Amino acid sequence: xxxxxxxxxxxxxxxxxxxxxxxxxxxxxxxxxxxxxxxxxxxxxxxxxxxxxxxxxxxxxx
Amino acid sequence: xxxxxxxxxxxxxxxxxxxxxxxxxxxxxxxxxxxxxxxxxxxxxxxxxxxxxxxxxxxxxxxxxxxxxxxxxxxxxxxxxxxxxxxxxxxxxxxxxxxxxxxxxxxxxxxxxxxxxxxxxxxxxxxxxxxxxxxxxxxxxxxxxxxxxxxxxxxxxxxxxxxxxxxxxxxxxxxxxxxxxxxxxxxxxxxxxxxxxxxxxxxxxxxxxxxxxxxxxxxxxxxxxxxxxxxxxxxxxxxxxxxxxxxxxxxxxxxxxxxxxxxxxxxxxxxxxxxxxxxxxxxxxxxxxxxxxxxxxxxxxxxxxxxxxxxxxxxxxxxxxxxxxxxxxxxxxxxxxxxxxxxxxxxxxxxxxxxxxxxxxxxxxxxxxxxxxxxxxxxxxxxxxxxxxxxxxxxxxxxxxxxxxxxxxxxxxxxxxxxxxxxxxxxxxxxxxxxxxxxxxxxxxxxxxxxxxxxxxxxxxxxxxxxxxxxxxxxxxxxxxxxxxxxxxxxxxxxxxxxxxxxxxxxxxxxxxxxxxxxxxxxxxxxxxxxxxxxxxxxxxxxxxxxxxxxxxxxxxxxxxxxxxxxxxxxxxxxxxxxxxxxxxxxxxxxxxxxxxxxxxxxxxxxxxxxxxxxxxxxxxxxxxxxxxxxxxxxxxxxxxxxxxxxxxxxxxxxxxxxxxxxxxxxxxxxxxxxxxxxxxxxxx
Numbered sequence: 115x116x117x118x119x120x121x122x123x124x125x126x127x128x129x130x131x132x133x134x135x136x137x138x139x140x141x142x143x144x145x146x147x148x149x150x151x152x153x154x155x156x157x158x159x160x161x162x163x164x165x166x167x168x169x170x171x172x173x174x175x176x
Numbered sequence: 177x178x179x180x181x182x183x184x185x186x187x188x189x190x191x192x193x194x195x196x197x198x199x200x201x202x203x204x205x206x207x208x209x210x211x212x213x214x215x216x217x218x219x220x221x222x223x224x225x226x227x228x229x230x231x232x233x234x235x236x237x238x239x240x241x242x243x244x245x246x247x248x249x250x251x252x253x254x255x256x257x258x259x260x261x262x263x264x265x266x267x268x269x270x271x272x273x274x275x276x277x278x279x280x281x282x283x284x285x286x287x288x289x290x291x292x293x294x295x296x297x298x299x300x301x302x303x304x305x306x307x308x309x310x311x312x313x314x315x316x317x318x319x320x321x322x323x324x325x326x327x328x329x330x331x332x333x334x335x336x337x338x339x340x341x342x343x344x345x346x347x348x349x350x351x352x353x354x355x356x357x358x359x360x361x362x363x364x365x366x367x368x369x370x371x372x373x374x375x376x377x378x379x380x381x382x383x384x385x386x387x388x389x390x391x392x393x394x395x396x397x398x399x400x401x402x403x404x405x406x407x408x409x410x411x412x413x414x415x416x417x418x419x420x421x422x423x424x425x426x427x428x429x430x431x432x433x434x435x436x437x438x439x440x441x442x443x444x445x446x447x448x449x450x451x452x453x454x455x456x457x458x459x460x461x462x463x464x465x466x467x468x469x470x471x472x473x474x475x476x477x478x479x480x481x482x483x484x485x486x487x488x489x490x491x492x493x494x495x496x497x498x499x500x501x502x503x504x505x506x507x508x509x510x511x512x513x514x515x516x517x518x519x520x521x522x523x524x525x526x527x528x529x530x531x532x533x534x535x536x537x538x539x540x541x542x543x544x545x546x547x548x549x550x551x552x553x554x555x556x557x558x559x560x561x562x563x564x565x566x567x568x569x570x571x572x573x574x575x576x577x578x579x580x581x582x583x584x585x586x587x588x589x590x591x592x593x594x595x596x597x598x599x600x601x602x603x604x605x606x607x608x609x610x611x612x613x614x615x616x617x618x619x620x621x622x623x624x625x626x627x628x629x630x631x632x633x634x635x636x637x638x639x640x641x642x643x644x645x646x647x648x649x650x651x652x653x654x655x656x657x658x659x660x661x662x663x664x665x666x667x668x669x670x671x672x673x674x675x676x677x678x679x680x681x682x683x684x685x686x687x688x689x690x691x692x693x694x695x696x697x698x699x700x701x702x703x704x705x706x707x708x709x710x711x712x713x714x715x716x717x718x719x720x721x722x723x724x725x726x727x728x729x730x731x732x733x734x735x736x737x738x739x740x741x742x743x744x745x746x747x748x749x750x751x752x753x754x755x756x757x758x759x760x761x762x763x764x765x766x767x768x769x770x771x772x773x774x775x776x777x778x779x780x781x782x783x784x785x786x787x788x789x790x791x792x793x794x795x796x797x798x799x800x801x802x803x804x805x806x807x808x809x810x811x812x813x814x815x816x817x818x819x820x821x822x823x824x825x826x827x828x829x830x831x832x833x834x835x836x837x838x839x840x841x842x843x844x845x846x847x848x849x850x851x852x853x854x855x856x857x858x859x860x861x
Contacts (some may be wrong), residue, residue, distance in 0.1 A: 132268035145253030
């Protein structure tokens with residue numbers, strides 16, 4: 115039972131990472147370790163900035 | 177220790193024998209039909225062997241991947257685009273980015289040669305060329321701070337090569353968007369169900385976009401779950417629309433009207449903010465795409481459908497009804513993305529290298545995801561080949577070739593040696609919830625029938641129509657994403673070019689410039705789409721070869737850049753690893769382009785087709801409805817001819833530039849200058 119729960123948690127974390135669902139959390143973690151002196155962007159601002167960056171280049175193929 | 181080695185050796189020997197046996201079974205089978213599982217076994221074993229040995233050798237000996245070297249993700253980590261990411265997650269991102277409609281459409285069209293040529297090239301091409309290209313471009317970009325292909329070309333080839341690469345890429349994107357738009361339009365034409373479902377995906381995407389931006393920012397999974405549920409509802413709701421006479425009339429549109437809709441949509445989508453339509457549509461399409469690929473793989477393994485297509489058809493002689501041209505070089509041009517795709521080089525030198533944690537991950541991400549992409553193409557080939565060959569040809573051949581009425585069409589196809597009758601086609605169309613399946617060119621309807629055939633046998637006959645329209649929705653949704661995204665990227669490229677002429681045009685945030693360049697890009701692909709729609713021979717016959725050549729030429733450009741890097745960075749003895757696929761691609765595309773330009777056969781040569789039509793027009797041999805469009809078609813054939821010549825010149829300019837640079841380097845006239853970022857030891861443990 116314990117291994118199933120552990121396996122599920124690992125799968126879920128990987129799934130969130132692949133889909134980009136945890137992008138904001140990863141950004142906050144990064145921000146706190148690298149730039150603790152300033153406050154990170156809020157969720158909405160981060161999302162807007164990310165989209166803008168991603169869709170300025172070729173990110174989808176034929 | 178010794179024991180362990182022995183077991184591993186035995187395992188790889190078993191994989192090799194199984195792969196060889198499956199391949200032999202496929203190649204030598206002369207029975208009525210062959211089980212699809214043979215293809216899966218041959219493919220998986222080939223990829224495993226290629227990955228284990230060839231990519232392992234390239235990683236260790238050619239690239240000399242170094243796990244102790246800090247990657248751009250580590251050195252330039254900003255928590256956003258540069259970020260060390262676990263390799264299976266980078267693999268997922270990269271695969272989602274490279275997998276598109278190309279490997280689904282190409283194999284479907286190339287099945288006109290029979291199942292064998294397509295299968296062989298998908299496997300051999302992927303293992304020796306496609307996967308190698310993706311891996312090497314990713315490697316070169318990772319060693320150079322994740323720079324783009326255009327940037328690498330500028331550094332390695334000089335100005336001429338780089339400008340040729342940039343202009344070439346822009347044109348290739350225009351052709352790509354036109355042909356994909358044509359696939360969607362052809363799938364929706366006079367199909368109220370498909371049209372209603374595809375249209376419904378737009379408000380669904382907007383709803384998801386608003387949720388992601390306003391209500392719950394960045395909660396991708398929640399929003400996608402809602403969106404996917406709504407998409408499934410839209411597939412079912414399309415059936416209600418189809419059965420309601422009043423609504424049916426609303427959505428029963430001809431191809432020309434739909435083309436205008438798609439052109440208008442492309443423009444609006446390109447200037448709307450990305451969060452509203454593009455980004456949410458992309459989340460949905462990625463989910464649906466990966467879900468379907470996964471389901472299809474399981475279904476093929478569990479249900480093991482029978483392949484009905486013969487190994488080789490008579491059309492290897494170049495007289496094929498779906499596209500004209502002999503096996504060499506057109507098989508390699510038409511299959512395109514499933515074996516090697518130049519577009520991947522743009523992703524492998526874009527988002528992906530910025531996420532690689534350790535240099536050694538390049539092997540799995542670059543080589544591995546292309547192998548998976550090739551497997552998707554094999555599944556598309558299986559889906560096309562499980563159909564009765566007669567049915568396959570009836571769906572994929574344009575009315576201009578076999579005749580518009582069912583009796584003539586079925587008689588012609590039966591006379592080719594692929595028996596089919598009108599009653600069978602009628603009952604199939606009824607099962608799929610369509611009014612007709614004749615002349616539904618573009619590959620999407622035939623793939624949808626194939627998928628419905630595979631899934632339907634597991635879930636019961638009653639669901640055929642649902643599966644069919646689900647498959648159409650699945651293709652349409654990510655083709656529309658490519659249209660949005662491609663128009664936007666095309667716009668930025670265009671602004672880059674225009675900015676060199678007049679500086680304000682280069683400002684991406686200046687609305688008039690953004691609008692003007694978006695209009696230019698949309699008009700570019702819209703023109704080819706429109707001509708493709710009014711062409712009675714189906715349009716795909718013209719556009720897909722153009723796209724295939726363009727895509728293979730982009731791959732040649734990428735491999736030329738890699739070869740130049742190899743020669744200049746002390747890897748001369750291994751320069752054949754990118755050099756051999758490069759030589760092959762240049763040969764294939766040059767021969768193909770040459771035939772398209774100079775052939776006297778009006779079904780093959782662009783200029784010959786223009787002359788033939790002009791003669792018929794002058795002699796008054798055309799029926800009245802074709803008289804009106806003939807001047808446009810003549811102009812278009814000539815334009816396609818010149819465009820092919822332009823592509824050919826671009827490739828040769830780049831190859832010549834690459835060879836000149838390499839010779840200068842080898843003769844010692846130009847000293848070696850490393851473009852690699854200097855070695856920094858990794859701090860990651």
